[in-house]
Amino acid sequence: MTAIDDRSATPEIVDEDEARRARARKLDKIGKWTLPVVVMIITVFLWDRLVVWNEIPHYILPGPLLVFETLIKDWAMLFDALMVTLQITLMALAVAVLGGVGLAILFTQSRWVEMSFYPYAVILQVTPIVAIAPLIFIYVDSRIAGLLLCAWLVAFFPVLSNTTLGLNSADHNLRDLFRIYGATRWQRLRYLQLPSALPYFLGGLRIAGGLSLIGAVVAEYVAGTGGIGSGLAFRILEAGYRLNIPRMFAALILIAATGVIIFAGLSFLSHMLLRKWHESALKREG
Amino acid sequence: MPTASAAPLDQRSEVLWMEGVDKTFNGNVHALKGMSLRVGEGDFISLLGPSGCGKSTALRLISDLIHPTRGRITWAGGQHAGDLGVVFQEPTLMPWATVAQNVWLPFRLRGKTYTSVRDDVLEALKLVGLEKFQNAYPRELSGGMKMRVSIARAMVTHPRLILMDEPFAALDEITRFRLNDDLLELKDKIGCTVIFVTHSVFESVFLSDRIVVMAARPGRVIRELTVDAPYPRDDAFRTSPEYAAHCRAASDALHEAMEQAA
Ligand SMILES: Nc1ncnc2c1ncn2[C@@H]1O[C@H](COP(=O)(O)OP(=O)(O)O)[C@@H](O)[C@H]1O
Numbered sequence A: 001m002t003a004i005d006d007r008s009a010t011p012e013i014v015d016e017d018e019a020r021r022a023r024a025r026k027l028d029k030i031g032k033w034t035l036p037v038v039v040m041i042i043t044v045f046l047w048d049r050l051v052v053w054n055e056i057p058h059y060i061l062p063g064p065l066l067v068f069e070t071l072i073k074d075w076a077m078l079f080d081a082l083m084v085t086l087q088i089t090l091m092a093l094a095v096a097v098l099g100g101v102g103l104a105i106l107f108t109q110s111r112w113v114e115m116s117f118y119p120y121a122v123i124l125q126v127t128p129i130v131a132i133a134p135l136i137f138i139y140v141d142s143r144i145a146g147l148l149l150c151a152w153l154v155a156f157f158p159v160l161s162n163t164t165l166g167l168n169s170a171d172h173n174l175r176d177l178f179r180i181y182g183a184t185r186w187q188r189l190r191y192l193q194l195p196s197a198l199p200y201f202l203g204g205l206r207i208a209g210g211l212s213l214i215g216a217v218v219a220e221y222v223a224g225t226g227g228i229g230s231g232l233a234f235r236i237l238e239a240g241y242r243l244n245i246p247r248m249f250a251a252l253i254l255i256a257a258t259g260v261i262i263f264a265g266l267s268f269l270s271h272m273l274l275r276k277w278h279e280s281a282l283k284r285e286g
Numbered sequence B: 001m002p003t004a005s006a007a008p009l010d011q012r013s014e015v016l017w018m019e020g021v022d023k024t025f026n027g028n029v030h031a032l033k034g035m036s037l038r039v040g041e042g043d044f045i046s047l048l049g050p051s052g053c054g055k056s057t058a059l060r061l062i063s064d065l066i067h068p069t070r071g072r073i074t075w076a077g078g079q080h081a082g083d084l085g086v087v088f089q090e091p092t093l094m095p096w097a098t099v100a101q102n103v104w105l106p107f108r109l110r111g112k113t114y115t116s117v118r119d120d121v122l123e124a125l126k127l128v129g130l131e132k133f134q135n136a137y138p139r140e141l142s143g144g145m146k147m148r149v150s151i152a153r154a155m156v157t158h159p160r161l162i163l164m165d166e167p168f169a170a171l172d173e174i175t176r177f178r179l180n181d182d183l184l185e186l187k188d189k190i191g192c193t194v195i196f197v198t199h200s201v202f203e204s205v206f207l208s209d210r211i212v213v214m215a216a217r218p219g220r221v222i223r224e225l226t227v228d229a230p231y232p233r234d235d236a237f238r239t240s241p242e243y244a245a246h247c248r249a250a251s252d253a254l255h256e257a258m259e260q261a262a
């Protein structure tokens, strides 16, 4: 029985090609982490030199050290703001997942529902959120609810469209097999369509994670005034009015870091869920 | 479980019969015209013919995935859940499920828990020689092994009839020969009834006791041959003059089918 046994065999003969490939793989692995870090260090260094050599005043471009100091000094306030933004982002993402997957399931259960509502999902998606947001804040009293609605509008579509695609992409022969064995609609959904849709859904989820952060930030900009319980975007606006450029940079760095962490977290989740069976999670050999 | 050694061809009790079945697609594609077939218990029937002669259509009709335009398909004693097992040209396994979970599927769709049928699942895997791989995922298996899993899934419920649509066509010659041998061994052990679609003369002669030769445009049966060599058949049968004679007869019929279509 070939496929499994071959792998456990220990190679005794060194093949030049394979050795070279192994070295290349190792270098790749190291480079994947070190190169971005090196680029980052060089960039920060150049940024610092640029500011110092050109004697740029800090209210135009603060140096990296000053930004870092501000980040520490204003940590309490910025962290609170981060928590607010993060809360909106994660709640929006959760609702986007529930709404997107729920709608997708509804669509695949009934062609009529899909035909009726899919065009409107597209319309919601293609209309820029900055154009809708002011209206939302007129009609929705609760600030949090408004922010949530905006972030959700931006984030739910990739979940919806990817999951719909996934639910419909189940193998044709497997569908026939389920029919032959007299599977109910629920069994087909549970045992065939949902697992088939998982890789597609996770792809959509990764996009939605970034989008819900964007949605939350944009909505905060539009919502404007806030005071207590304001998020990072509001802090950036506020710092801008006061020409506190270092704080703007510090807040910006926090937003970017949040986006990266969300993306990395969702990628990791996706890898863990698919690693046993899906092609995308396989390591290519050779 | 059915008896392992089947009765002579003409004394077997019936499983299913097709009477004058037509299937027309789009109003003018006659995929099948006037097909009649009587399937007896323990039969191993090959549908042999060029592509487009309606072999797959016949199987889809029997599996009730599509319905006859005219004519009738009747199960002796009516059809019940688990009466049918199917093997497609592709292994058609669920990649997210282990080998054992894949074989469990026909039971699972009838609401049976894994523990209640574990013995049947393992027995089926043992019959195809894969009991050690019950926890492997399909992608860890070779093409031939996946096909074995597919066969185990088709027979795990001991169906009255197993349909196979060119199951080995995508495999290499050596794997195919081995699977042919194994399939006959299986038939010997559990005495299943099979309708086997192929376009290989050799495969049809080696495996079956009845060969139904079909022609295309319109898809129809043009001849039925009997291969009266007793089971179990082995490599000796593959080199016997008897086998060669049957192959020639089937080959002639196939040529006739192709000429009629041309
Ligand atoms: N769903 C369908 N719609 C239209 N034509 C079909 C369909 N299924 C099969 N056919 C046609 O019916 C004929 C027989 O097809 P098929 O049963 O698949 O042949 P085989 O399996 O013997 O190669 C072919 O001409 C094919 O194009």
Ligand SMILES: [Mg+2]
Residues within 6 Å of the ligand: B055, B056, B165
């Ligand atoms: Mg076919």
